[in-house]
Amino acid sequence: MLKFSIMKRSDDCHPTIFLMSIIQTKSVADQVEEVLRERIRNATYLAGNRIPSESELSDELGVSRATVRTVLAKLAVNGLIIRKQGDGTYVNARVQEVSAHAGNLWDLVRLIENNGSKASIQPLLISEKAASEKEAQVLALETGEPLVQFKRLFLADQRPVILANNVVPLSFFRVPLEQIDGQLHFREILHQYCHQEIGFVITDIHSALAADEVRQVLKNQSALTVLELHMAFYSRNNQPLAVGLNYFDDSALRLSLVQAWS
Template identity: 65%
Template sequence: MSLIQTKSIADQVEELLRGRIRDGTYAPGSRMPSESELSDEFGVSRATLRTVLAKLAVNGLILRKQGDGTYVNIKVREINAHQGYLWEFVRIIETNGYKPTIRSLAIEKKVASEEQANALAIEPGDELISLTRLFYADERPVILARNVIPTTFLREAAEHIDGQLHISEILKRYCHQNIAFAITEIRSVLVEERVHQLLAKELDQAVLVLKVAFYSNQNLPLALGVNYFDDKVLRLSLVQAWS
């Protein structure tokens, strides 16, 4: 008897297939077994198997050709497509070939600006918890991340927050809130005074800024993020696939 909840069959099959693609059992560019072969092997219905393959196809890992077969995307190695990977900075750093490290710079109380209050559906001046963190790629600072959460969501003292955790995990663990969706706005800016030192960049260089708003499945704004991304070191790439 295990405390870990049993994953769905589909999730298990997905993990298996992702593993085989990752480790080269199904090599990039090669043809995979047919749907019926796979569903036989795993002992699942074809319908279940197909939901998994559809997901892999949307993520760009495989290409499907009616009347022919299913092929592994020859570019799999440079695809970091996962649900919500846009703000999964650790994964981005890894797929760029570096070792990721997170340093928590500050966990402090602030008051909401008008813009923040508007985005979070609270009042200007309301209290926020602000997390400032720096992500490193092989000891080199590459992403400066600032997140704010309305204090009213917090169920524990702010001092208890583990600065290594992903924002979704922080919201889950300390606020009992789950993220249902996020809207990210991507902009290009010149590094400000306060940022350039932390990212070890020259002044007047352009960096990417990812402004994120996180929402619950009640359409409730949970948190905001402003992330300075050094695109001279890290590549930010997206994969789009068509059926």
């Protein structure tokens, strides 16, 4: 019913909107979000200008005002729009160029793509190793228990920007290591080969001198320092899934966050 309302008006929109509502069965709210993001991207709603009111949008798109509001709230948190009580909702141009919206800090591919670059993953090493003391502690294992180590290089437009090091307990794997596709998103690796879903991630950000090995791999001659992203992945059941240590070349890629007030 809701989907239908959007489809009826699909001639007003970009054709892809129409396709998506057939191919995927996205929620109404997600469809509305797509429409609004697209209108901001293609300047149907001009930067700095006021967009239609909540009631107008809910009439036009054939959804309730509550649904429109959940979408607008999400866009406001991401800083894409600015809402003013008693006045209206405005497009925020300044924010569109920003890379990480905090929600996707751990999704390195999206982070690179949000920077405006083409992301690719180059697997360097997939092999067994024994758990270090620290790894064992986070993963709730004994030191020395077997892990699978993923050493991968993330490229932005062919330029190396992040050296990622992730380890997963060997016991999670349902397939031989040889069958693993090292170019998949880490989330996909855990899903396909371990049948595990990521529930949440805790990331610690540190500054450090770049080790020689890291500098060589990142081809970073100028900068002496790198950002270290220490990540711990957990399932929705609070079970530790993986530990990540990522070396981030902040001279090649911006790590920026938007924080909207209230």
